[in-house]
Amino acid sequence: MSRSAPYQPLWLKILHGVSGILAIAAIITGFLVYNTFDGRFGKLAIPRISTIIDIHGTFAVFxxxxFPAFALYSFHAGDKRLLQQNSLQNLTQVGRPIWWVSLQKIANTLMLIASVLAVLSGRMMKEEWLPTGQLNHAWYYLHLIGWVFMVGCLALHILMSSNVGGVPLLLSIFSWKVRPEDSPTQWFSRLQNWLSNLSANSGGGINHFMQNNFPLGVIEVIVVGGILAALILPLFAGGE
Ligand code: HEM
Ligand code: HEM
Incomplete structure (x- = not known):
């Protein structure tokens, strides 16, 4: 990195900040839903909150x-921060800096996969299941697995980012400093640039296939497919 302090693009900070806060709120309120209505795998002695499902549903739906905007940003404008073609090979260089960088990119990518699992399974749940004691629906178990996966990946994501860039990198994602070329006054011309580049290349996961980042192309198809399924499937679901 040429400049001393790590810098994150403004759009990344906005999308990452909003979705990060909402995801963490969903993780916390989701746990409270589990704690209120389930508790089979362990329980904290905290008061029941009767409206907790609505509170969770609100953070979750936002x-x-x-999330689709953040995911698309990450796969396109931010794809350098995600899994690279050589990330998996680099995992053989245990302990070298490239190993940590590869792990960090993998952890970033896992956040997107964990999120889509939690979102899809949550969308397939019915509000009335848990209050009526229906704790054995497959989608509910998947949603619980989604929670565990999210917590695990978030820990990995923060650990790896701090390992690669330390506290300055962690803080850079929350910093209000904006470089002139990133300022909102430049957005229109940058949008035009971006659109003309987009029509020059073919869009979607195809981009990654063309640029030889096959694994990321596959992951993008899975994440975007999961988002579309989360949008459409609940309309037809009888609820298993
Ligand atoms: C132990 C953890 C969790 C439990 C017990 C839980 C429970 C629930 C329940 C009961 C619903 C149905 C309520 C409704 O449709 O309004 C739901 C929906 C949902 N949950 Fe969770 N949740 C947990 C974690 C998470 C996490 C970590 C995320 C994502 C980051 C998440 C995202 C969603 C989404 C997107 C919906 C659908 C909202 C909607 O369309 O109305 N949940 N969850
Ligand atoms: C306190 C919580 C968090 C911190 C401190 C944090 C920190 C960071 C940092 C420093 C980066 C930039 C890495 C780089 O420049 O190489 C980053 C990227 C990223 N984060 Fe987080 N993060 C947090 C929560 C989350 C959550 C909850 C999600 C998922 C919903 C998430 C998903 C991502 C993704 C997908 C990227 C890559 C973005 C891109 O490709 O441009 N993060 N995070």
Whole structure:
């Protein structure tokens, strides 16, 4: 990195900040839903909150709104921060800096996969299941697995980012400093640039296939497919 302090693009900070806060709120309120109505795998002695499902549903549905934008940003403008063609090979260089960088990119990518699992399984759940004691629905178990996966990946994501860039990198994602070329006054011309580049290349996961990042192309298809399924499947679901 040429400049001393790590810098994150403004759009990344906005999308990452909003979806990060909503995801963490969904993780916390989701746990409280589990703690209130289930508790089979362990339980904290905290008061029951009767409206907790609605509170969770609110954070969750807002996360579901913003997540597609964040995911598309990450796969395209931010794809250098995700799994690279050589990331998996680099994992053989245990302990070398490239190993940590590869792990960090893998952890970033896992956040997107964990999110889509939690979102899809959550969308397939019915509000009335848990209050009526229906704790054995497959989608509910998947949603619980989604929670565990999210917590695990978030820990890995923060650990790896701090390992690669330390506290300055962690803080850079929350910093309000904006470089002139990133300022909102430049957005229109940058949008035009971006659109003309987009029509020059073919869009979607195809981009990654063309640029030889086959694994990321596959992951993008899975994540975007999961988002579309989360949008459409609940309309037809009888609820298993
Ligand atoms: C132990 C953890 C969790 C439990 C017990 C839980 C429970 C629930 C329940 C009961 C619903 C149905 C309520 C409704 O449709 O309004 C739901 C929906 C949902 N949950 Fe969770 N949740 C957990 C974790 C998470 C996490 C970590 C995320 C994502 C980051 C998440 C995202 C969603 C989404 C997107 C919906 C659908 C909202 C909607 O369309 O109305 N959940 N969850
Ligand atoms: C306190 C919580 C968090 C911190 C401190 C944090 C920190 C960071 C940092 C420093 C980066 C930039 C890495 C780089 O420049 O190489 C990053 C990227 C990323 N984060 Fe987080 N993060 C947090 C929560 C989350 C959550 C909850 C999600 C998922 C919903 C998430 C998903 C991502 C993704 C997908 C990227 C890559 C973005 C891109 O490709 O441009 N993060 N995070």
């Amino acid at each position: 996360f579901f709104f913003i």
